[in-house]
Amino acid sequence: MPFRIPIGPYHPALEEPYKLSIQSRGEIVEDVTIEVGFVHRGIELLAQRRNYIQDLVLVERVCGICSNIHTLTFCMAAEEIAGMQVPDRARFIRTIMAELERLHSHLLWAGIGSEDIGFQTMFMEIYALREQVMDVLEAISGNRVNYAMNCIGGVNRDITDPEGVLRAVRSIREGIQKTVIPIFTQNRTILGRTRGVGILTRDEAVTYGVVGPIARASGLAIDVRQDFPYAAYEDLGFQIVTQDSCDVTARVVVRALEMLESCRLIEKALLELPGGPIRPSELVTVVPPGETMMRVEAPRGEVVYYLKSDGSDTPARVKIRTPSDLNLPAIRAMARGQALGDMAIIQASVDPCCSCTDR
Template sequence: MPYQIPIGPFHPALEEPYKLSFNCVADTVDKVSVDVGFSFRGIEILAQKREWLPAITLVERVCGICSNVHATSFCMAAERIAGIEIPKRAQYIRTIMGELERMHSHLLWAGLAAEFMGYETAFMEVFNLRETIMDMLESISGNRVNYGMNRIGGVNRDIPDPLQYVSTLETAAKTLEKVVIPAFMDNPTARSRMGGVGILTKEDAIAWGTVGPVARASGLAIDVRSDLPYLAYEELGFRIVTQESCDVQARVVVRALELLESIRLIIAALKGLPAGPLRAFEGLPTIPAGEATTYCEAPRGEVFYYVASDGSDKPARVRIRTPSFVNIPALEAMMPGQQFANTSLIQASVDPCLSCTDR
């Protein structure tokens, strides 16, 4: 007999508040609906009430995990309006910070995925590696969460001795290749737990407008770093990662291989860090009337910013679209036909961020 199971918006199975309503037959999911919008914070309207400099601090708090990409996107939009070209060294430093942020986000997700599978050994290995990346972020910026690296026209802090981080990153790459990736890809228990679970076909990935690792795990070769290159990605030779199996394991593999690509990009940027200034100008920015859009590849996918200026000391309009806003609804396509016991793992495979989505 069919029955309904409501989960959320506040529930031990959910890390953040959203609601899932399952229609089940026996232990199989027949249909699911997803509702978001339970923790609206009004960051867009608040940004329009602050001057340009404090607005950077505010948008950096859209999300604690991908804070840097929000500050980067906002600054890039303001720079585009004002016709500001940031120095090469600043472009490279922004790229390094963006890829380190991607690494700590992917490792956080991989650790949680291992926890959902009951794979405690992998969980400890992943989180130990994540601490190494967090230490590196703290060493560069002084902070482990909101880094405060970006300013309109460049960056606030330099990396005075970039080569000191290379050996740590090379060691991290070896750990990924020898321990972490085999733990998810070669372990028969992990494969049986993830393989064929939570299928999102390429057609459904397109229909639901998914982005980031979720889309790339369904065979879509889309990534802002290659489609609309920004900062130093074109110079560093970014390589996109895709998978074709469209299941939870594909989403794990895409993120795991992206970790290796991030390490390659960071090492190349550290070794090739150009000399020169950190910012295009000193002092407070002057943003003329105008509007601009920017796209950046956050850990979860495409982040879109629209920023308008009326020539005053405050943004006239700030509009943000985050990747989880389009990825979370795709759960409705992944879960029908799946065992109800697998739904927590399928949710985790999307890496949902409600802080970003509800902002």
């Protein structure tokens, strides 16, 4: 007999408020509907009522986990309209911050995924590594969450101790190599709960238009850092990570290997960090008339900002598209035909962000 089970909008398996309505026949899921919008904040409208300096503070709060990416994309859009050239040192620092944030986000997800499986020991190991990443972010920016690093034309803070950051990142990489990678790729508990679960085929990934690690775990070699290089990625050389099994295991492995690539990029950027200024000599408060679209690879996938300027100190239009906008609907394809007891890890494997979605 079919029955419907509501999960959320507030539920232990969901870290943020969105609702899954599961239609199930016995223990097998037949269909899922997804509802969002429970914490809508109207950030886009607010951004059109504040000046560019205030908007940097505002868009950084679209998401607490990938706050740096939002200010980076906003600044890059404004710089594109204004025809500004960002100093080389600032480009490298932006790349370092973006990859540290990716490390933080992937480790946060890995810890939550371990907890959903019931692997408490792994959860504690991963969160100890996450603390090290947050210590590095704090050492550079002075903040553990909203870093306030980006400004239009460059960055607000320099990296004054590259050797110290390099030592910390090498320690984090060693922890990922010795703990996270082996357990996520070899442990029977992890593989037993994730292999063959929540399959999103390559064709389904194209149909739903998924981005980021979800797309790459379904065999799609798409990444803004590769396809439309920005910051210092072209200088550093980027290596994309993909998997073909299309299941939760693939999403786990993609994120795990991406953490190693992030460490490599950070180490190389620190070793090759150019000298020179980090921002314009004068604060940019007005952007010339024009419009542009800018894209950046956030931890969850492609973030897109549309920015229109009328030549004043306030944007005429700000439109934001986040990766969870595209990835959340794909839970429906992943869930059909799966066991009801696997729904927690299936939805967690998408790494949904309702803060971004309900901006």
